[in-house]
Amino acid sequence: MLTALIAIPCPMDHPFTYLWPFAADVKPGTRVKVPFGNSTRIGLVVSVKEEDLTEEQVADLKLRSALEVLDEDAIWDEDSWKTWTWMANYYCYPIGDALGRLLPPTLRKGEAIPRDNLENLRDFSGAVTYTPGDTSNVVTPSQKKLIELVRSAESGMTRPEMEAAGASGRVIDTLIRTGALLASRQTETALALTEEQQAVFDGIGAQLDRFGAHLIDGVTGSGKTEVYIRLIEKILETDRQVLYLVPEINLTPQTCARLEARFGDDVAVMHSALKESDRLNAWARARNGTSRIVMGTRSALFTPMPRLGMIIIDEEHDSSYKQDSYLHYHARDVAMYLGRQRNVPVVLGSATPCAETLRNVMAGRITRHRMLHRATGTSMPKLRVIDAKSMPHPDGITRMAMTAIKETLERGEQAMVYLPRRGFAHVLFCNECGWASDCPHCSARMTLHRAKGKLICHHCEHTRKAPQVCPNCSAAVVGLGAGTERAEALLVEAFGEDRVVRFDTDSLSTPKLLQAALARVRSNDPLVIIGTQMISKGHDFPNVTLTVVTGTDSALFSAEHRAPERVIQQITQVAGRSGRAKEGRVLVQTSQPFHPVLVQLLAEGYHPTLEGMVQRYEEMCLPPVLHSACITVEDRDGRTLERTLQSVVDEIDHDELLGPFPAPMERKAGFSRFQVIIVTNNRATRHKLALQMRHALKLRAPKLHAVIDIDPQG
Structure with missing residues (x-):
């Protein structure tokens, strides 16, 4: 008698046993419909085996029969399946819940796996240019207006430009589908590699036929992306696939534009901000092998890729690779295990590798490839400290920093201000009675969002109207601390609204808004870019020549022992946005200019500072040593x-x-x-x-x- 172990999404630690009335050769990872309690569920086959059970034993065990096999073949290959089951075990998470979360939502419901649909290809990067095509089916006023707008543009328009001009997404999609708008992608020729890039490419390129863990440890602007692309070209020559992970959604347009310019429709994008239909189509194209490059955030790791040849993890140090809810997996660590199982190289990249990676390099488990110079030949920006203790800056930016920003704009260049707090003020406070805007549900203060007129808790999303006076004594209330909204207001007042763009999840809540903001920056017009960690990594803004770093002091005194490590990563990463095409500088605005971490960072640089921290972790037996x-x-x-x-x-x-x-x-x-x-x-x-x-x-x-x-x- 055949029985099967089925992993069912539920909080139990084990799979469930069912009678198996189907063929014995069904592979692990195949979806199946089974009875579960008073309903039916979609589960995944873990194993099928022959058991010597009597009818009485079946009755005693209350075994029920599986109802239907939903797939002709397993979702993933055998080695990937072993990785996912290892992951559930390693992270101590119920196996059914863990495996169920790896599937797209529609497949969890039991719907059929779609065939890849090339007609549904989307402009994920926002860099595709559209020009008028066959306009015989253009009938509505809004369609005609858009066609005339695109026709008036000398070299066509991108989707973000059309949307910024007021065109709706539905009208744009209709005109593309009917051929009234024709798409053309910019193509990019291979750049000449520097000596350092060539050495890294040769070193990793000679080992692409087997598992190996590699770290491209290159300064910001050293050209790591071009090395990735050259390695991808080499993998594609053997008709294999590449998984390319980035830490955050806001990095996908820029990276996708580079990949599309070199590889065209070979690129599929996977992240949570896409429509479900787009994600499912990209998933199906990767599984069928139509898309040979899958680029996305951490969840893209679970995309089935039958001919996987290489895994790239850009900005490997980034904490966004760690899932912070449900299954608390780390995409970098799971990718390393997957690479070993599938015998493919794993390439990590960062200008600020984390302590775990540095220790693995020191232990010989990861091969490090250094790139110490920028690909453009420009020098690294000079860091200077602004002692903010004696400088009033209620809006988050000191007068000295404002002067530097003004001079930068007058030269026709761009400045960037990093402030890792959203909202207008951290808290509303009454100086008379001491009332503060505490969240009634959390051990936290509610943040003032002045534009919305609301207090919002950033931990539970509780919202209430911001009071104009103290609820206790009716005295005036003041906002303490500065977030990006408050700093933006200061910058707009000083330089005008057309000279300021804000990057945070409040102002750029959709891919459309993000692409429009990136387009403004890439115009190279004089701008001040104010933002949170969204601007701190991965972006290449060639006209940024000044970076102001502020708001990092509190982390230097955090009870969490690795907080200073993240501070030096943030400062180094944000500093790296400056001076990519011409000489740049960095101002670190702090009330702790003599803090030993900052003193060592400015005097010696990131790597010696991190190595000192790792030594202290080892001396004190702290994670990640233990x-x-x-x-x-x-x-x-x-x-x-x-x-x-x-x-x-x-x-x-x-x-x-x-x-x-x-x-x-x-x-x-x-x-x-x-x-x-x-x-x-x-x-x-x-x-x-x-x-x-x-x-x-x-x-x-x-x-x-x-x-x-x-x-x-x-």
Whole structure:
């Protein structure tokens, strides 16, 4: 009698056994419909085997039959499937939930896998130019108006330009579909490689037929992307596929434009901001092998690619590669395991490699390739500290920085201001009675968003109208601290609205808005770019010659031991946006100019500073030297939660199980939160303790919500 183990999306740690009335050669990773409780679910086959079961045993075990096999073949190849099951186990996550989350939403519901549809190809980069074609079917006034607008443009218009002029996406799509607008992509010829680029290309290019972990450790502007492209060309010559990961959605237009200019329709894009139909079409094209390059954020890692030949992880240090909800996987680490399983090279790239990667380089597990000079021949920008202690700057930017920005604009160049806080003010405060805009649901303050007239909690999204006077004593309230909205207001007042563009998730909430903002910057007109971490990585803005870094002081005094590491990464990355085509400079605005981390960074640079931090991690036996896990448990009753956790920790009674402690944010969205920390020099011990905690909590308090974070980043 055949039985099958089926992974079903649910919070159970194990797959479920079903009778298998189908052929025995169904491969793991095939979708199947099964009865589950009083409903049916879509699961994934883990294994099929012959068992010697009697009818009585079947009845005793209450085994039910699988209902339907949905796929002709497994979703993924065998080695990828092994990687996903390893991932669920390593990150201590229920296997059914873990594997189910890897599928596109429509496939989770049991719908058929679509065939790739070349007619649905989209302009993901926003760099495609459109010119008038066959206009015989143009009938509506809005269509005619757009055709005339495009015709008036000497060399055509891009989609962001048409949308900025007021054209709706529906009208544009209709004209493209009917042939009234014809698309043409800019092509890019291969650039001559510098000596450093050539050496890196030769070094990695000689090892593309097998697994190997490589780090391209190159300064900002050293031309890492061109090396990636040359390596991709070499992989495509053997008709294999490439997975290219970037940390954030806002980096996809620029990277996609480069790839499309060299490889055309071979490129498919995968990220959460795309329409589901576009994502599903890209997924199907990759699975069928039609698209040989898949570029996207961390979730693109799970795209089925039957002829995978190389994995590229750009900005490998970036914390965005770590999923911060549900399955807390790290895309870089899972990609390394996938590369080993599929015997393909994994290429990491960064100007600021993280401590884990540096330690792997030192241990010989990763081969480092250095690029110490910029590809354009320009020198790295000079860093200078602005001591802001004695300079009033309620709007986030000192007078000295404003003067430097003014001089930059007068030269026809662009300036960039990095401020890692959204909103207008961090908090509203009453000087009379001490009232502050605390969130009623979180251990946090609500941020003032003046343009919306609202206070918003950035942790639970609770929103309320911003008061004009103190709710307690009716005195005046003031906004303390500056976010990007407040700094933008200062810059607009000083230089005019047409000279300022803001990059944060409030102002650029859709791909359309992002592409329009990038188009403004790439026009090379004099501009001030004010933004959060959206501007700190990956972008190539050749006319930016001044960067102002502010708002990083608080992280220097964080209780989290790796916060200073992220500070030096942020400063180095933001500084790298300046001076790519002509000489640039960087102003670090701080009230702590003599902090040892900043002093060493400015005097010696990023790598010696990071190496000193790694040495301290080793001396103090701190992660990532030791292996850690953080178990966060939440409930509305904080006292009962703490007692329950304490009893579980006491029951397990292990020296490497620490806590419980209140979480850094003790209350969030109305729930009290406590944490138990595991720190050990043995991964197996960490795994055992994490599972013991989860099982004990399920027995004692099954309704408690517990999240296990393996290798926490903060």
